[in-house]
Amino acid sequence: MSSAAVSPAARLRGLRPDWLNNPKVWRTEVLAGLVVALALIPEAISFSIIAGVDPAIGLFASFTMAVTISVVGGRRAMISAATGAVALVIAPLNREHGFGYLVAAVILAGLFQVVLGAVGVAKLMRFVPRSVMVGFVNALAVLIFMAQVPEMHDVPWAVYPLIVGGLVLMVFFPKVTKVIPAPLVSILILTVITVAAGISVPTVGDKGALPSSLPTPGLPDVPFTLDTLTTIAPYALAMALVGLMESLMTAKLVDDITDTRSNKTRESIGQGIANIVTGFFGGMGGCAMIGQTMINVRVSGARTRLSTFLAGAFLMVLCIVFGPVVSDIPMAALVAVMVMVSFATFDWHSIAPRTLKRMPSGEITVMALTVAVVVATHNLAIGVVVGTVTAMVIFAKRVAHLAEVTAVVDPDGNTVVYRVMGELFFASSNDLVTQFNYATDPGRVVIDLSDTHIWDASSVAALDAIETKYAQRGKEVEIIGLNQPSAQIHQKLSGELTGSH
Numbered sequence: 001m002s003s004a005a006v007s008p009a010a011r012l013r014g015l016r017p018d019w020l021n022n023p024k025v026w027r028t029e030v031l032a033g034l035v036v037a038l039a040l041i042p043e044a045i046s047f048s049i050i051a052g053v054d055p056a057i058g059l060f061a062s063f064t065m066a067v068t069i070s071v072v073g074g075r076r077a078m079i080s081a082a083t084g085a086v087a088l089v090i091a092p093l094n095r096e097h098g099f100g101y102l103v104a105a106v107i108l109a110g111l112f113q114v115v116l117g118a119v120g121v122a123k124l125m126r127f128v129p130r131s132v133m134v135g136f137v138n139a140l141a142v143l144i145f146m147a148q149v150p151e152m153h154d155v156p157w158a159v160y161p162l163i164v165g166g167l168v169l170m171v172f173f174p175k176v177t178k179v180i181p182a183p184l185v186s187i188l189i190l191t192v193i194t195v196a197a198g199i200s201v202p203t204v205g206d207k208g209a210l211p212s213s214l215p216t217p218g219l220p221d222v223p224f225t226l227d228t229l230t231t232i233a234p235y236a237l238a239m240a241l242v243g244l245m246e247s248l249m250t251a252k253l254v255d256d257i258t259d260t261r262s263n264k265t266r267e268s269i270g271q272g273i274a275n276i277v278t279g280f281f282g283g284m285g286g287c288a289m290i291g292q293t294m295i296n297v298r299v300s301g302a303r304t305r306l307s308t309f310l311a312g313a314f315l316m317v318l319c320i321v322f323g324p325v326v327s328d329i330p331m332a333a334l335v336a337v338m339v340m341v342s343f344a345t346f347d348w349h350s351i352a353p354r355t356l357k358r359m360p361s362g363e364i365t366v367m368a369l370t371v372a373v374v375v376a377t378h379n380l381a382i383g384v385v386v387g388t389v390t391a392m393v394i395f396a397k398r399v400a401h402l403a404e405v406t407a408v409v410d411p412d413g414n415t416v417v418y419r420v421m422g423e424l425f426f427a428s429s430n431d432l433v434t435q436f437n438y439a440t441d442p443g444r445v446v447i448d449l450s451d452t453h454i455w456d457a458s459s460v461a462a463l464d465a466i467e468t469k470y471a472q473r474g475k476e477v478e479i480i481g482l483n484q485p486s487a488q489i490h491q492k493l494s495g496e497l498t499g500s501h
Helices: 009-014 023-051 055-072 086-098 100-119 121-127 132-151 157-175 182-197 228-258 265-280 290-299 303-321 323-327 332-345 353-358 363-377 382-398 429-435 457-471 482-493
Strands: 402-408 415-424 444-454 476-480
Touching: 009 429, 023 055, 023 086, 023 182, 023 290, 023 303, 055 265, 055 303, 086 100, 086 228, 100 121, 100 228, 100 265, 121 228, 121 265, 121 290, 121 444, 132 157, 132 228, 132 290, 132 332, 132 363, 132 382, 157 332, 182 290, 182 332, 182 457, 228 382, 290 303, 290 332, 303 323, 363 382, 363 476, 402 429, 415 429, 429 457, 444 457, 444 482
Parallel strands: 415 444, 444 476
Antiparallel strands: 402 415
């Protein structure tokens, strides 16, 4: 059919998002948003306590972050809200200087993220190895589970059968129907049971008072001076880096789950815009929430921006309009949801004996170290950095001895040809100097680099050292076979690194 034959109505449908064209998608997105909103409430309140601010501040941040990122973010269906990592970074600032400085730091962190996104920080994600990614996912699952342990400690006995009941519902209800998300059914049923039977267990309302009105925009209550800037800048930069790393890692995880690609640069800039908006509305800032994203994407099956937008919108509606009802939700119901999420998130295949037997020991080490550091520090960003650096060190050690040198002496005995194979960089070039027979070689030495590549100044310095050792013995050295990039770096640096010229 030609484009001219396409009706205006059909053309309009093609421009509309999936959830407007497909009622099934619309229902999935709406229900997913509702489940996430319910799960966000106790989390946001908990993170507010960590940051040392009123619970409403964390809820406002979750609302503005989710709504804003649903429009400007680069990864559809990912949830951004107030997070524990950000709360830990900015808590000292709030404690030492007050809430106004915290809000100013959130805005500055957003500006940093916009700049970092614009200069291409998202491209650094390609240097994160798969073993680190698997470790990140498994550590996340462990942290999600560990966060639920306090809710199961020193509580009325009725909490335990409620948690078990919630898990049973989430396992078996999808076998009946998948029209309504199992977590939502579990939350509703457990709430009805506890309220109707008058069972006394910890509830959402016990976490803190819910807000009764929407946040209003305004400027942070700080003096606009250079002193203020120098005070908040270190916290803002730390928040920007931690937030971006968690968000980009989460985006990559969702990419893998949904088998789709996201725009990491747009996501980086979008996180910055969301934090700027959140700061002007008096929120505590945030980044991608991995646990809630897993609820949205993996458990509820959401795939569009609508679920992210509705998670934030429903959060405020639930707090402001249905506050008394939401306050009665037993924490056991939400604990059951998050325990289910932790089990669904963990990559069980990665620790299967069959997998571990086939996996190189270095990759197992990197994965285990990433998990250990994240669990020990409760900071996903630190774990990712340590894991990535360890992977790079193991890789460098592995390839350090890959430069092989073979020597062939011409029949006339006047020339020896050394053929170098492998990659020349700071690790492998250190051994290169020792692989030549300076004293016994004939007067003319040819070094053939046709099967190698010069990567850095260390390699050029090693070649210079070899030439110097032969020159001291009155022997001539000729280097041949350089590819163009290697020739350029050799020509540029040769003789310039020792100061002897």
